[in-house]
Amino acid sequence: MDFLYEYGLFLAKTVTFVLAVIAIIAVVAASAIKQKHKKGELEITDLSEQYEDVEQEVIHALLSKEELKLKEKADKKLAKSQAKKDKALAKEKANSDSEIETKAKVFVVDFKGSIDAKEVSSLREEVSAILSVATKQDEVFIRLESGGGMVHGYGLASSQLDRIRQHEIPLTVSVDKVAASGGYMMACVANNIIAAPFAILGSIGVIAQLPNFNKLLKKNNIDFEQFTAGEFKRTVTMFGENTEKGKEKFIEELEETHVLFKDFVSEHRPSLDLDKVATGEHWFGTKALELGLVDCIQTSDDYLQKISKSHKVVAIKYEVKKGLAEKFAKAASLSVESILGKLLQKNRIFPS
Numbered sequence: 001m002d003f004l005y006e007y008g009l010f011l012a013k014t015v016t017f018v019l020a021v022i023a024i025i026a027v028v029a030a031s032a033i034k035q036k037h038k039k040g041e042l043e044i045t046d047l048s049e050q051y052e053d054v055e056q057e058v059i060h061a062l063l064s065k066e067e068l069k070l071k072e073k074a075d076k077k078l079a080k081s082q083a084k085k086d087k088a089l090a091k092e093k094a095n096s097d098s099e100i101e102t103k104a105k106v107f108v109v110d111f112k113g114s115i116d117a118k119e120v121s122s123l124r125e126e127v128s129a130i131l132s133v134a135t136k137q138d139e140v141f142i143r144l145e146s147g148g149g150m151v152h153g154y155g156l157a158s159s160q161l162d163r164i165r166q167h168e169i170p171l172t173v174s175v176d177k178v179a180a181s182g183g184y185m186m187a188c189v190a191n192n193i194i195a196a197p198f199a200i201l202g203s204i205g206v207i208a209q210l211p212n213f214n215k216l217l218k219k220n221n222i223d224f225e226q227f228t229a230g231e232f233k234r235t236v237t238m239f240g241e242n243t244e245k246g247k248e249k250f251i252e253e254l255e256e257t258h259v260l261f262k263d264f265v266s267e268h269r270p271s272l273d274l275d276k277v278a279t280g281e282h283w284f285g286t287k288a289l290e291l292g293l294v295d296c297i298q299t300s301d302d303y304l305q306k307i308s309k310s311h312k313v314v315a316i317k318y319e320v321k322k323g324l325a326e327k328f329a330k331a332a333s334l335s336v337e338s339i340l341g342k343l344l345q346k347n348r349i350f351p352s
């Protein structure tokens with residue numbers, strides 16, 4: 001009886017706790033939904049400053065105390081001189097109608113694409129922000145990583161990069177890991193493509209696959225009915241019996257998409273031999289260079305570190321900030337299982 005009493009008491013506590021947590025999560029989730037369409041923010045990071053800080057930190061670690069004192073004295077003198085120049089330049093600009101040449105900038109954007117290319121929503125904001133301030137003397141640098149995905153999604157992502165080209169702003173795409181299929185569709189828009197030696201590139205092809213459960217349904221005497229208007233509204237299906245005519249039409253549509261893909265690549269990289277590279281195969285960076293798929297073997301880190309000596313390098317990232325309700329909802333959902341586990345252990349209902 002004591003055991004049943006203790007068990008019933010524990011069960012009542014547990015049910016009460018679970019219901020309370022569910023109620024809290026429901027309230028927070030409802031609040032999060034209201035914030036779903038909240039406008040995002042641009043995050044701007046001065047990478048030139050970061051590179052400079054790292055360089056100075058290493059130099060300081062290598063110098064002796066005497067050398068460090070001399071360097072600090074020289075740096076102060078140089079900073080003072082530069083400040084005077086900047087002040088004079090600003091004064092001249094204020095008193096003159098003509099534009100004074102400023103240090104060219106490199107705008108860095110990261111694109112790590114998923115199958116549906118949902119990241120294009122941030123990309124369009126980043127490109128729009130850059131185009132509002134960039135000049136033809138500047139450069140846009142895209143760190144791209146994607147194995148491809150849906151045609152329409154990556155088609156739109158490629159069009160966003162093409163906006164940069166249309167404004168005659170130099171565009172460089174860097175591939176450190178992979179830019180295949182839709183990823184390469186984006187990369188080929190660039191004036192210049194660089195890739196790491198073992199980066200994967202290419203896969204200029206189209207693929208579609210789906211299971212078919214028609215035989216299983218027939219075996220279990222289950223009918224599948226599908227109603228369409230238009231002969232080719234649905235060419236192949238997962239549950240119905242696919243006809244040869246439907247399969248032929250589906251393959252025809254794939255071929256048409258492949259032709260569009262090849263035409264797009266050819267338009268942006270006319271020197272490519274499409275008979276060699278548009279076979280659906282992929283290659284590592286060094287072989288891709290031989291085939292003309294890329295222009296240089298180099299990592300993004302090396303490129304940016306070198307160019308930061310002569311340009312101001314700035315990273316642009318558009319991100320929708322999670323509201324307090326969303327953060328709390330996530331934290332609450334992750335902690336429920338942990339708390340319940342500890343509660344069960346404490347009451348010894350299950351072995352620890």
